[in-house]
Amino acid sequence: MSQKLNNFDMVIFGATGDLAMRKLLPCLYQAHAAGLLHPKGRILCVSRSQMDTAQFLAKVQSDSKIHVKKNFTDALWQNFIQRIEYLTVDVTQPAHFEDLSQAVKARTETDNVIIYLSTAPKFFAPACENLAKVGLNADNVRIVLEKPLGTDLYSSQQINTDVAKYFKENQVYRIDHYLGKESLQNLLPLRFGNVFFEQVWNKDFIQSVQITIAEQLGVEERGEFYDITGALRDMVQNHIMQMLCFVAMEQPKSLNADDVRDEKLKVVAALKPMTSADVDKNVIRAQYTQTAEQKGYLQEHNVPTDSKTETYVAIRAELDTPRWVGVPFYLRTGKRLASRTAEIVLNFKAQDNGLFGANANRLVISLQPDETIVAKLFVKQVGSGLDVQPAEMVLDMGKVSDERRAEAYELLLREVIDGRLNLFNRRDELEKAWEWVMPILDNWANSSVKPYGYIASSWGPKEAQDLLARDGNAWLEDQV
Numbered sequence: 099m100s101q102k103l104n105n106f107d108m109v110i111f112g113a114t115g116d117l118a119m120r121k122l123l124p125c126l127y128q129a130h131a132a133g134l135l136h137p138k139g140r141i142l143c144v145s146r147s148q149m150d151t152a153q154f155l156a157k158v159q160s161d162s163k164i165h166v167k168k169n170f171t172d173a174l175w176q177n178f179i180q181r182i183e184y185l186t187v188d189v190t191q192p193a194h195f196e197d198l199s200q201a202v203k204a205r206t207e208t209d210n211v212i213i214y215l216s217t218a219p220k221f222f223a224p225a226c227e228n229l230a231k232v233g234l235n236a237d238n239v240r241i242v243l244e245k246p247l248g249t250d251l252y253s254s255q256q257i258n259t260d261v262a263k264y265f266k267e268n269q270v271y272r273i274d275h276y277l278g279k280e281s282l283q284n285l286l287p288l289r290f291g292n293v294f295f296e297q298v299w300n301k302d303f304i305q306s307v308q309i310t311i312a313e314q315l316g317v318e319e320r321g322e323f324y325d326i327t328g329a330l331r332d333m334v335q336n337h338i339m340q341m342l343c344f345v346a347m348e349q350p351k352s353l354n355a356d357d358v359r360d361e362k363l364k365v366v367a368a369l370k371p372m373t374s375a376d377v378d379k380n381v382i383r384a385q386y387t388q389t390a391e392q393k394g395y396l397q398e399h400n401v402p403t404d405s406k407t408e409t410y411v412a413i414r415a416e417l418d419t420p421r422w423v424g425v426p427f428y429l430r431t432g433k434r435l436a437s438r439t440a441e442i443v444l445n446f447k448a449q450d451n452g453l454f455g456a457n458a459n460r461l462v463i464s465l466q467p468d469e470t471i472v473a474k475l476f477v478k479q480v481g482s483g484l485d486v487q488p489a490e491m492v493l494d495m496g497k498v499s500d501e502r503r504a505e506a507y508e509l510l511l512r513e514v515i516d517g518r519l520n521l522f523n524r525r526d527e528l529e530k531a532w533e534w535v536m537p538i539l540d541n542w543a544n545s546s547v548k549p550y551g552y553i554a555s556s557w558g559p560k561e562a563q564d565l566l567a568r569d570g571n572a573w574l575e576d577q578v
């Protein structure tokens with residue numbers, strides 16, 4: 099059961115931007131509509147544009163309301179927008195922060211201040227510096243940082259160092275919206291709260307692990323952004339790394355943020371570092387290619403025709419821990435794949451006790467589009483004898499409870515308001531993840547080899563199938 103949240107004052111930088119209009123304000127509305135927001139909680143929207151609150155609200159009405167897909171009523175909406183005020187603040191203008199400080203201080207009802215930087219990361223340093231000049235970095239202030247937090251280890255360290263000059267680590271909330279997914283968080287109770295799983299969740303019983311984030315869409319109109327980003331930076335270093343942490347971590351001492359984050363850090367630190375030769379052998383990068391119906395990546399708007407940016411990556415990784423030594427972790431993500439899914443597959447070792455043949459169980463944990471946990475079991479075939487056949491035991495998380503399931507961003511916003519850091523990345527975790535992907539980025543930057551091709555709307559390049567076939571394994575869609 100969800101509890102009413104603390105009173106709060108949330109300042110959203112980048113409030114006129116796409117993220118604020120499409121996600122932040124609609125998700126705050128959902129929390130409001132569910133009766134979770136404190137009646138006096140206030141949302142102070144700021145950006146560079148010169149306008150007053152009435153003009154901003156007109157923009158919210160046209161650009162944001164359309165993204166409220168559920169639980170909309172006019173009365174609730176009118177009530178919600180009364181929480182919103184607008185102020186012009188150019189991040190690069192120290193004088194504007196005096197106005198901001200006055201606006202925040204004018205409110206005496208709460209000292210629970212949240213600053214959400216929904217702007218390009220180049221603004222984080224000036225924003226933090228200017229916030230500090232007017233005292234908006236005091237211990238009661240939390241700062242939320244949107245991704246991308248860097249494009250490599252160096253730039254990530256730079257951002258974190260800039261922010262750390264003004265904010266203590268326990269004031270910093272780094273967003274990775276995958277952490278807001280119920281089905282990812284559910285891995286902790288699933289693993290450590292059920293006697294079934296924890297005993298067999300290790301190298302003695304598990305043969306391999308697959309983690310997939312697949313998108314059906316191509317780069318659409320975002321070619322310019324995507325071409326300087328690519329699949330590794332966009333998905334692996336952050337979201338896939340979080341999925342890996344939750345699957346592979348040891349039991350934390352407690353559910354306190356730092357105990358959980360300590361265990362996640364140990365997973366990332368245990369990833370075997372890759373040499374350039376390892377990258378050649380264990381990492382597949384590829385681009386989707388043209389079909390009669392669909393453009394290839396190189397034909398997309400704003401993508402250079404000689405681009406080597408990967409729209410697909412598959413990695414064979416290993417973890418150097420007693421629990422996992424020798425177990426391959428296959429990580430992959432891509433655009434224009436056969437279906438949209440985010441899932442974790444645990445392939446168990448085949449057990450043959452001489453009675454029913456060598457049967458291998460499998461557990462598939464889906465995060466999207468459906469939230470399900472599917473166990474492949476072997477059961478008696480109907481009829482004479484005791485031959486077995488595979489069957490699926492399905493847990494549909496959507497049916498476990500009648501409680502409303504909030505979108506990831508709403509859950510994260512609620513956590514920030516109440517000051518819980520569990521679902522946010524700590525600096526050391528983030529930088530360790532960058533450290534691990536750097537040899538891949540360096541290898542690609544120094545290579546003249548072009549990415550492999552894969553047919554748009556397929557399951558990726560043949561080379562990614564070969565990567566698993568080498569170990570005698572296959573991706574989920576190729577398994578029986």
Ligand code: NAP
Nearest residue numbers: 112113114115116117145146147188189216217218219244
């Ligand atoms: P956007 O649509 O380009 O909006 C940028 C915002 O920054 C606008 O509100 C703009 O205000 C403001 N801004 C620009 N220069 C400023 C300045 N000097 N001072 C104050 N404000 C300034 O960007 P977005 O898509 O919302 O993304 C924001 C951040 O979130 C980016 O880092 C992006 O990578 C990240 N992100 C976005 C999404 C998404 O779905 N959009 C998802 C994940 C992460 P004006 O309009 O007033 O100029």
